[in-house]
Amino acid sequence: MNINWYPGHMKKTKESMKRSLPLIDIIYEVLDARVPISSKNPDVDNIIGNKPRLIILNKADLSNEIANKEWERFFLNKGIPTIFVNSLTGSGLNQIVNKSNTLIKDKMNKLKDKGIKNRPIRAMILGVPNVGKSTLINNLSGRKGAKTGNKPGVTKGNQWIKIKGNLELLDTPGILWPKLDNEELALNLAFTGAIKDELLDIEDLAFKLLEKLIKLCPVLIEKRYNIIVRNHSTYEIMESIAMNRGCILKGGEIDYTRISNTIIDDFRKGRIGKITLELP
Incomplete structure (x- = not known):
């Protein structure tokens, strides 16, 4: 089964992300808890470099609880803090603010020492299409600041959104990678709706x-x-x-x-x- 989808806006999104990185304090990488590896864009590691990162395993209400614990250990062993959330109900969202404050505490303290106080924490949220980023953002902000939809490709451009806990979030459109060589990985993305059904x-x-x-x-x-x-x-x-x-x-x-x-x-x-x- 041949699966491939890489619209032009995804290439532009990657370029825009790279330009925005100097403004960013922390990266939120949103993965689908049912397919954490398949929904992890391999390009992200190269794009973000050494920026502090928090992995958010979304749709945890749909994934197996025992498997969730295994994935949490997997990412923690790699030194990447991980939280599980249900963006629809808001379960687990408070952990995002708390974890963010902990992960970049040293940087914010250095800014205070320089006389820069109360500057918002600036985060960039990344993820493949239809992983639930926009719904997550809307729950964090308490308003409908980001477009949502049950189809991939709803968010078309970068946008800054203020969220609770003195955070500012740069939303980005979902991006896949140019070539899906691994059939099992491509199928997992298709099963979970990251690729438009119309193309399949x-x-x-x-x-x-x-x-x-x-x-x-x-x-x-x-x-x-x-x-x-x-x-x-x-x-x-x-x-x-x-x-x-x-x-x-x-x-x-x-x-x-x-x-x-x-x-x-x-x-x-x-x-x-x-x-x-x-x-x-």
């Missing part, structure tokens, strides 16, 4: 997602769709789900487009269960 074969994507979920969490599939997974092929399981959900065309044929959209939507909204697609 939705039936093929749903089949591959179901195939993966059958291996990872067959019990959750059985419970959600009231079917038996054992000793059945992915194709047979998809047909069973379609029959149970009434995704049938005239003449009794399976409506594969409809059931494909159902399976993908159920996964993205956590209806199947709390699922992490990759582990350290």
Whole structure:
């Protein structure tokens, strides 16, 4: 399955980020807690250099709690502070302000020694499309300062937003990298909505997602769709789900487009269960 998406605005975003870095005190790198490595843009490390960084694993309400602990240890072993948040409900957001104050305390103290007092902490927020950056920002700021949407590519330009705790946040559009060579990584991005569905074969994507979920969490599939997974092929399981959900065309044929959209939507909204697609 060939997956590739790198609009022109993403290249411009990277260039703009590099120009803005001298103004920045700390980087917020937002990852999808269900796919922390797949949603981590490998270009970011080179772009930000030695800037203090806080990894924010968003959508933690949709990921597996045991897996969350493993990922927290993984990043801490690399010396990168990590917090888990649910940007929709606001759970975990207060940790962002507290962690930020701790991470750049020395720098702010040096500014005070120079007579510069009460300067806001300036943060840049980075992440792949549809990782939940704008929703996170709106919860932090208490207002609808950033455009949000359930499709990638909503934020089109850099914008400064004041948030609580004497923080100023530079929002940036979601950026992918030019070539998605790793198929599993590309699929994980597609499963979680980081790549526009319009660019994908939705039936093929749903089949591959179901195939993966059958291996990872067959019990959750059985419970959600009231079917038996054992000793059945992915194709047979998809047909069973379609029959149970009434995704049938005239003449009794399976409506594969409809059931494909159902399976993908159920996964993205956590209806199947709390699922992490990759582990350290």
